[in-house]
Amino acid sequence: MDRFDVVVVGGGPAGAVAAQDLAEAGKRVALLDRDGRIKPCGGAIPPRLIADFAIPDEQLVARITTARMISPTKRRVDIPIENGFVGMVDREHFDAYLRDRAAAAGAVRLTGTFQAIERDGAGTHVVFRDKASGERRRLTTHLVIGADGARSNVAKAEVPGGDRIPYVIAYHEIIEAPAPTERYDPDRCDVIYDGAISPDFYGWVFPHGGQASVGMGTQHTGVDLKGATAALRAASGLADCRTIRKEGAPIPLKPLDRWDNGRDVVLAGDAAGVVAPSSGEGIYYAMVGGRVAATAALASLASGRASDLRLARRLFMKEHKGVFRVLGAMQDAYYKSDMRRERFVSLCHDVDVQKLTFEAYMNKKLVHARPLAHLKIGVKNLLHLAGIVAPTRV
Ligand SMILES: Cc1cc2nc3c(=O)[nH]c(=O)nc-3n(C[C@H](O)[C@H](O)[C@H](O)COP(=O)(O)OP(=O)(O)OC[C@H]3O[C@@H](n4cnc5c(N)ncnc54)[C@H](O)[C@@H]3O)c2cc1C
Secondary structure (H helix, E strand, C coil): CCEEEEEEECCCHHHHHHHHHHHHCCCCEEEEECCCCCCCCCCEECHHHHHHCCCCHHHEEEEECEEEEECCCCCEEEEECCCCCEEEECHHHHHHHHHHHHHHHCCEEEEEEEEEEEEECCEEEEEEEECCCCCEEEEEEEEEEECCCCCCHHHHHHCCCCCCCCEEEEEEEEEECCCCCCCCCCCEEEEECCCCCCCCCCEEEEEECCEEEEEEEECCCCCCHHHHHHHHHHHCCCCCCCEEEEEEEEEECCCCCCCECCCCEEECHHHHCCCCCCCCCCHHHHHHHHHHHHHHHHHHHHHCCHHHHHHHHHHHHHHHHHHHHHHHHHHHHHCCCHHHHHHHHHHCCCHHHHHHHHHHHHHCCCCCCCHHHHHHHHHHHHHHHCCCCCCCCC
């Protein structure tokens, strides 16, 4: 009963997708999650995710049609989201839905806390503490997918560098959404680039229907996260809204150079350090990570070669390396000082910049169609970084 082809540790978006794909491919798969904590998350997902992973309408608690960028001097640039919307999900229900979907496909759900991977003559074993009985249990398996999120215990124990992934700490408060006003629009995301809120990342107000997520992130240890969020709520007119939850969690900053241990473990999602630079977007990339980990596991199970586990990272990077590189360069260039942030928001006035960044976000593609627009953006970018042009006045 406790023998599997694959044990997936962690039932967030990465693990749930991996387990579903493996079960649909006819493999005997266990999905282990400790359960009991809602993942702290802004919950913004792009149309590409909704389409690729068939997310039903009921999971969307809001549809965002405008992104408002706010600069340190409170300039605002409203970017209309053309041909679609950014979806908002509530992670309490979204993650449970994905886990149920994996179980419906045939994955065996187990609730408990992962403790260790052990190996002996009989094979590889995943050891966990069962939540209901409190007992220590051992599952025997050919392969393990480590999808246990940021600061993954599987990554720390099994994959070189898994214990040294750099992080932004993100903190947010879930509040009761106010009635719509000029300052709060339930169909608009606000993204705040202001060193007083975050010296190296950004702050946000993301509507979620009856609730909203208000928060910020930073890599600096000395920043008062709660103080910065209180300042953001005050500046957004949300200070008096009832607070439902306060919570924080790390967001990884850099994908690991290797996602497998060359033997029987492959990582997916935050566990592999995979979150988009600049935006901190991780849900879509976690789900893709789960999918490529499942593909690599299937290849390895079929061939008997451990080296096939490397396929996971290779497949992921083939498709997403370009977008990660552009977003990384943007973060390096513009998140360093208020002067740079001011220029970044100013650059967002440009319709071509809006199209380029939104295409990269919405559909996960760099647009190649308009070389002249790219050239113009490149030149503007340089002029802004060199301080040769002044930020646009609004
Ligand atoms: C404050 C904040 C806001 C964010 N906002 C956004 C956003 O708006 N949009 C976006 O795309 N991304 C956002 N992100 C990033 C996104 O939440 C993550 O990238 C994403 O959840 C990663 O999915 P995952 O499946 O890899 O890991 P997780 O979602 O962290 O799932 C890991 C799972 O593993 C389980 N687990 C962990 N340890 C163990 C253990 N020892 N035993 C058993 N189970 C275990 C946990 O219970 C959890 O279910 C945000 C992150 C933070 C912190």
